[in-house]
Amino acid sequence: MHTELLTVDPQRPEPERIARAAAIIRRGGLVAFPTETVYGLGANALDSAAVQKIFAAKGRPSNNPLIVHVTTLAAAKSLASAWPEVADRLAARFWPGPLTFVLPKSDVVPALVTAGGPTVALRMPAHPVARALLDAAATPLAAPSANRSTQVSAVRAEHVVRALSDRIEMVLDGGAAWDGLESTVVDLTSNVVRILRPGPIDSILLGEVLGYEPSQVEVRAEERDGALSSPGQLRKHYSPSATVELTLDDGRASALRSATAGLRVGWLPMPREDAPPKEAANVVYCPMPRDPAAYGRLLYDVFHRLEAAEVDVIVVESPPMTSAWAAVLDRLTRAAAT
Numbered sequence: 001m002h003t004e005l006l007t008v009d010p011q012r013p014e015p016e017r018i019a020r021a022a023a024i025i026r027r028g029g030l031v032a033f034p035t036e037t038v039y040g041l042g043a044n045a046l047d048s049a050a051v052q053k054i055f056a057a058k059g060r061p062s063n064n065p066l067i068v069h070v071t072t073l074a075a076a077k078s079l080a081s082a083w084p085e086v087a088d089r090l091a092a093r094f095w096p097g098p099l100t101f102v103l104p105k106s107d108v109v110p111a112l113v114t115a116g117g118p119t120v121a122l123r124m125p126a127h128p129v130a131r132a133l134l135d136a137a138a139t140p141l142a143a144p145s146a147n148r149s150t151q152v153s154a155v156r157a158e159h160v161v162r163a164l165s166d167r168i169e170m171v172l173d174g175g176a177a178w179d180g181l182e183s184t185v186v187d188l189t190s191n192v193v194r195i196l197r198p199g200p201i202d203s204i205l206l207g208e209v210l211g212y213e214p215s216q217v218e219v220r221a222e223e224r225d226g227a228l229s230s231p232g233q234l235r236k237h238y239s240p241s242a243t244v245e246l247t248l249d250d251g252r253a254s255a256l257r258s259a260t261a262g263l264r265v266g267w268l269p270m271p272r273e274d275a276p277p278k279e280a281a282n283v284v285y286c287p288m289p290r291d292p293a294a295y296g297r298l299l300y301d302v303f304h305r306l307e308a309a310e311v312d313v314i315v316v317e318s319p320p321m322t323s324a325w326a327a328v329l330d331r332l333t334r335a336a337a338t
C-alpha cells in the first residue's frame with residue numbers, strides 16, 4: 001500500500017484536504033494525523049474491520065485497548081454507559097485537551113477497541129487538524145500513537161512515515177505535535193480518581209478540580225492476563241532501539257565510558273552553568289531544558305534524531321523526582337526498562 005503524505009495548515013486545515021483524509025476513514029482505511037500530544041493513527045472506531053487494521057499496522061497486541069477521540073461531549077457520552085459528575089467537571093476544565101477518561105463502555109463501542117474489556121478510553125483533542133478530521137469523518141476515531149508497538153511515539157509526520165510507511169493510506173502533516181508526550185489517562189470508574197498514565201495534565205492541575213491530588217496507579221501490566229488496565233503501564237514502552245541509561249549524576253562519566261569503548265552515544269544532561277561538555281568523538285550532546293513541559297516537548301524528537309543517527313547508547317540525566325516531572329520520568333523509566 002502506498003502511503004500519501006499530505007501537508008495541511010496546522011491552524012486552518014484546508015477543507016478539501018481534510019475531506020480526502022475523511023473519505024479514507026469512511027472507507028475503513030487508516031490516516032495518521034497530528035494531535036496536541038503526539039501523532040495519532042486513526043480509524044473509524046465503530047468499524048471493527050478498520051480498527052483491526054490499526055493493530056496490524058502497529059504490530060500491537062490485541063489485549064492493548066485504544067483511545068477513542070471525539071469532538072463533542074454528546075459523542076463522548078454516547079460511548080460511555082455511565083457518566084459521573086466528575087467527568088463533567090474535568091471536561092469543563094480540560095477538554096478539549098490532553099486528558100483521557102476511562103469510563104464504562106457503551107454497547108456501540110466494538111469489543112476490539114477496548115480489548116474485550118468493560119471500559120473505554122475517551123479523549124477530546126484540541127488540535128485543529130484532529131478536530132477537522134473528526135468532524136469531516138463524522139465518526140469517533142480510535143487512534144493510538146502513530147508508531148510501531150513499544151517504540152517511540154511520533155511527534156512529527158516524518159516519524160510516522162519512517163515507522164508506518166506502506167502500512168497506512170495517508171499521513172496528514174500538520175507540523176510538530178505541541179506537547180510531545182501522550183495524554184494523561186485517568187480512571188473515572190470508581191469514586192476515587194486515579195492516574196493510569198501521567199501526561200501533560202499533572203496531578204496538581206487535576207487536584208485543583210478534584211479537591212485532592214490523585215495518585216498514580218502502578219500495575220505490573222505484563223503480569224496480568226487479558227485486557228491491560230493501562231497498556232501505557234507496560235514496563236518497556238516508548239523505547240528507542242538504542243539502550244537507554246538513566247543516571248542520577250550528569251551522565252558524563254557513563255557517556256565517555258561508552259564512547260571510549262567505541263559505541264556511538266547520545267548524551268542528555270540537564271542544563272548547568274559549570275563544566276560545559278568537552279566535544280568528544282562519538283558523543284552527540286543534547287542538553288535538555290530545565291522546564292518539564294519544554295523537556296516533554298523535546299524528548300521524543302531527540303530520541304527520533306538519535307535513532308536516525310544510529311546511536312548505540314542514550315545516557316539521560318534523571319530530572320528531579322517531583323509531580324511536575326511525573327510524565328517525563330514515566331517515559332524515561334519505561335524507555336530505560338530492559
Ligand code: TXA
Nearest residue numbers: 037040065066119121144145182183185229230231232
Ligand atoms: O495522547 C494520546 O493519548 C495519543 C493521541 C494520539 O491521542 N494516543 C495514545 O494512544 O497515546 P496509545 O494507544 O498509544 O496509548 C493507549 C493508552 C494506554 O496507555 C492506556 O493508558 C489507555 O490508552 N487506555 C486505552 N483504553 C483503556 C482502557 N479501557 N482502560 C485503561 N486504559 C486504557
Ligand code: MG
Nearest residue numbers: 144145153182
Ligand atoms: Mg502508544
